[in-house]
Amino acid sequence: MTMPTPTTTRRRTAPSSERRRQLIEAATEVIAETGLSGIKTSDVARRAGLSVGLINHHFSSKDNLLAETLRHLGDELRARWVRIQQDETLDTAEKLAAIVDGMFHPNVATPTKIAVWFAFFGDAGYRALYREMAGDFDTERSAAIEALCHSLKTEGGYDGIDSEALTTTIEALADGLWLSMMLYPDWLLPQEARRRMFELLATQFPRHFTGEGLGVARTDRLA
Amino acid sequence: MTMPTPTTTRRRTAPSSERRRQLIEAATEVIAETGLSGIKTSDVARRAGLSVGLINHHFSSKDNLLAETLRHLGDELRARWVRIQQDETLDTAEKLAAIVDGMFHPNVATPTKIAVWFAFFGDAGYRALYREMAGDFDTERSAAIEALCHSLKTEGGYDGIDSEALTTTIEALADGLWLSMMLYPDWLLPQEARRRMFELLATQFPRHFTGEGLGVARTDRLA
DNA sequence: ATTCTGATTGAACGAGCGTTCAATCAAGGT
DNA sequence: ACCTTGATTGAACGCTCGTTCAATCAGAAT
Numbered sequence: 210m211t212m213p214t215p216t217t218t219r220r221r222t223a224p225s226s227e228r229r230r231q232l233i234e235a236a237t238e239v240i241a242e243t244g245l246s247g248i249k250t251s252d253v254a255r256r257a258g259l260s261v262g263l264i265n266h267h268f269s270s271k272d273n274l275l276a277e278t279l280r281h282l283g284d285e286l287r288a289r290w291v292r293i294q295q296d297e298t299l300d301t302a303e304k305l306a307a308i309v310d311g312m313f314h315p316n317v318a319t320p321t322k323i324a325v326w327f328a329f330f331g332d333a334g335y336r337a338l339y340r341e342m343a344g345d346f347d348t349e350r351s352a353a354i355e356a357l358c359h360s361l362k363t364e365g366g367y368d369g370i371d372s373e374a375l376t377t378t379i380e381a382l383a384d385g386l387w388l389s390m391m392l393y394p395d396w397l398l399p400q401e402a403r404r405r406m407f408e409l410l411a412t413q414f415p416r417h418f419t420g421e422g423l424g425v426a427r428t429d430r431l432a
Numbered sequence: 433m434t435m436p437t438p439t440t441t442r443r444r445t446a447p448s449s450e451r452r453r454q455l456i457e458a459a460t461e462v463i464a465e466t467g468l469s470g471i472k473t474s475d476v477a478r479r480a481g482l483s484v485g486l487i488n489h490h491f492s493s494k495d496n497l498l499a500e501t502l503r504h505l506g507d508e509l510r511a512r513w514v515r516i517q518q519d520e521t522l523d524t525a526e527k528l529a530a531i532v533d534g535m536f537h538p539n540v541a542t543p544t545k546i547a548v549w550f551a552f553f554g555d556a557g558y559r560a561l562y563r564e565m566a567g568d569f570d571t572e573r574s575a576a577i578e579a580l581c582h583s584l585k586t587e588g589g590y591d592g593i594d595s596e597a598l599t600t601t602i603e604a605l606a607d608g609l610w611l612s613m614m615l616y617p618d619w620l621l622p623q624e625a626r627r628r629m630f631e632l633l634a635t636q637f638p639r640h641f642t643g644e645g646l647g648v649a650r651t652d653r654l655a
Numbered sequence: 656a657t658t659c660t661g662a663t664t665g666a667a668c669g670a671g672c673g674t675t676c677a678a679t680c681a682a683g684g685t
Numbered sequence: 686a687c688c689t690t691g692a693t694t695g696a697a698c699g700c701t702c703g704t705t706c707a708a709t710c711a712g713a714a715t
Contacts, residue, residue, distance in 0.1 A: 222681050222692050244555035246469040250673060260694045265674060267692095324556060330611065331554020332467035333547060340615065347615075377612065377620065378628050382601065385608030388553065389600070392563065392570075397600065405601050412635045445662050445711055473703060483664045488704060490662095656715105663710070672701085680693075685686105 229267050229277070231257045236278045241324035245275070245332050276338055279329050282322060283343050289317070290350060301360045302417040302424075305410065308354065310422075312383050313403040323391045351376055361414055375413060382409055452490050452500070454480045459501045464547035468498070468555050499561055502552050505545060506566050512540070513573060524583045525640040525647075528633065531577065533645075535606050536626040546614045574599055584637055598636060605632055 235257035239248050250271050254261045268274040293299070293307045311317065329339045358372040358379075386402040410418040417424050458480035462471050473494050477484045491497040516522070516530045534540065552562045581595040581602075609625040633641040640647050 225692085228692085240556070242556055244468070244557035244559070246467075246555050247557040249671090261673085262675085262694060263692080271673065327550070327554040328556070329554075330615065331550040331552075332469050333463070333465055333551070334467035334470040336467070336615070374628060374631065377609075377624075378605065378632065381608030381612050381625075381628065382605045383608065384611045385604030385606065386600075388607045388611070389604050392553065392559070401600075402604075405597060405604065408597065409601065409632075448662085451662085472701090484703085485664055485705085486662080494703065659714080660712090661710105662712100664706105664708085666706100668703105668705075670701105670703090673699095675698075676694105676696100678694085680691105682690090682692100684689080 225267060228259070228263060231259065232264060232267060232274060233278050233281050236274055237282070237325055238321060240275070240278065240328050241321040245328045245335060248275075275335070276342075278325070279335075279338065280342055282325060283346060286311075286317065287346050289314070290346075290353075294353060301357055301364060302414070305354070305357045305361065306407075306418070306423045308350075308357075309379075309383070309403065309406045309410070313386075313399045313406070315399065318387065318390065318399045318402075320391065320394055323387050327388065327391055351380065354379060358413075361417065365414060365416060367414060370413060379406075379409065382406060448490060451482070451486060454482065455487060455490060455497060456501050456504050459497055460505070460548055461544060463498070463501065463551050464544040468551045468558060471498075498558070499565075501548070502558075502561065503565055505548060506569060509534075509540065510569050512537070513569075513576075517576060524580055524587060525637070528577070528580045528584065529630075529641070529646045531573075531580075532602075532606070532626065532629045532633070536609075536622045536629070538622065541610065541613065541622045541625075543614065543617055546610050550611065550614055574603065577602060581636075584640065588637060588639060590637060593636060602629075602632065605629060 232253065235253045236248070239252050239256055243249075243252065248271075250261050250264050253274070254264060257263075264271065264274055268277060289311045290308065293304060293311060296304075296307075299307060329335045355372050355376040358370065358375050361367065362370045362372060383406060386397070386405060389397045390399060390402055404420055407418055407422050408420040411420055411424075415424075455476065458476045459471070462475050462479055466472075466475065471494075473484050473487050476497070477487060480486075487494065487497055491500060512534045513531065516527060516534060519527070519530075522530060552558050578595050578599040581593065581598050584590065585593045585595060606629060609620065609628060612620045613622060613625055627643055630641055630645050631643040634643055634647075638647075
């Protein structure tokens with residue numbers, strides 16, 4: 210029935226979903242390189258190897274393409290997080306460790322993606338969009354981390370822990386480490402940043418964490 | 433000699449330095465409101481109550497005005513920091529506390545100013561400019577904090593402190609708290625953020641700090 | 656008063672860029 | 686073969702700014 214694509218010829222048409230993916234990927238790279246203030250539709254099109262008209266055909270406007278780019282980035286992070294949340298085989302400390310690992314995973318904490326996050330954070334014109342798209346996720350994740358801290362406190366018999374305050378600190382430290390990685394990528398590597406996170410956890414939950422990760426010998430099972 | 437300015441009439445000319453100040457202030461506000469991607473010379477001029485021509489007269493270009501705006505913000509922070517560094521009456525812990533206080537001082541950690549910092553961080557097109565202008569200061573301050581941590585470690589008899597790692601953590605936490613204050617200003621107030629900083633210090637140097645600030649009863653002497 | 660200097664204005668200009676759309680093409684259905 | 690549908694192209698269009706500059710003005714000096 211369906212003809213196999215002619216082997217050597219590059220297909221000149223593709224389903225909408227693939228073109229959208231290509232354009233979002235190109236937009237991601239261009240935002241990381243030129244910033245939201247400098248991005249041009251012609252640059253994105255050239256990067257994707259497609260014509261400018263396709264942007265408006267598949268996204269109706271440049272602004273919409275940017276919005277979808279942000280949404281795509283958020284979905285990726287959310288999916289990773291949901292997978293952790295729903296994993297019944299993980300105990301409290303393991304979930305917390307998995308969340309932290311997720312934030313500094315090589316597929317997430319790439320220079321390009323971090324730059325795009327901060328581009329949307331940093332530009333007041335797009336910040337409303339960010340809050341609209343990521344705000345719910347931020348608060349959900351916040352609540353989850355707080356619940357985990359609280360469980361660890363009661364289960365582990367830790368006193369004097371303020372779960373809410375600690376959650377703020379954990380998230381802020383993660384954000385700040387991301388910023389450092391972006392500004393001085395040669396000076397702070399994701400691996401090192403991850404260690405700073407676990408050192409913080411180790412000061413609060415010394416019987417569960419070390420600077421390396423989980424205190425109990427256990428390899429990461431999560432991608 | 434010099435005529436006193438006519439009392440009720442608003443002066444129609446002013447020295448270059450004052451106009452520059454006015455325009456930088458207006459630019460700061462407009463960047464915070466519209467972002468670097470949305471800023472227009474006409475908006476800045478209107479905000480300052482002056483005409484567009486003056487921007488090019490006093491700054492030669494929009495880009496240059498933005499660069500000077502960033503420089504002005506940096507100078508302010510630097511001045512505060514230098515004053516602390518040179519204050520002979522402060523001991524090690526006091527200096528560290530003063531640096532932290534400086535980062536969350538009401539004149540520094542305003543929503544507007546934080547937004548401008550992140551605007552320059554976040555836009556790849558201006559990030560080179562940021563590094564050029566603030567990079568030296570960043571490394572100087574980093575070195576100073578590390579030296580203070582190291583002193584506190586030896587003077588205070590604290591073991592197992594990695595001054596370099598701790599410095600990274602301190603700075604990253606501060607940056608991350610700034611980000612949280614910007615994204616969710618109603619949820620995280622500077623006062624609260626400051627407390628998170630001192631709680632971190634208290635976990636590392638418990639005989640010198642509490643979550644409130646310096647462990648030894650002592651009011652801030654630094655503005 | 657007159658002149659000189661530098662500040663100030665804002666309309667006009669022109670480059671840059673997002674968007675449109677008529678024409679073309681690929682591929683599947685009949 | 687022919688038709689239909691949807692993808693694709695990129696030149697052309699028009700709007701949005703950043704910049705310029707001739708004209709005006711304020712204030713000081715002579």
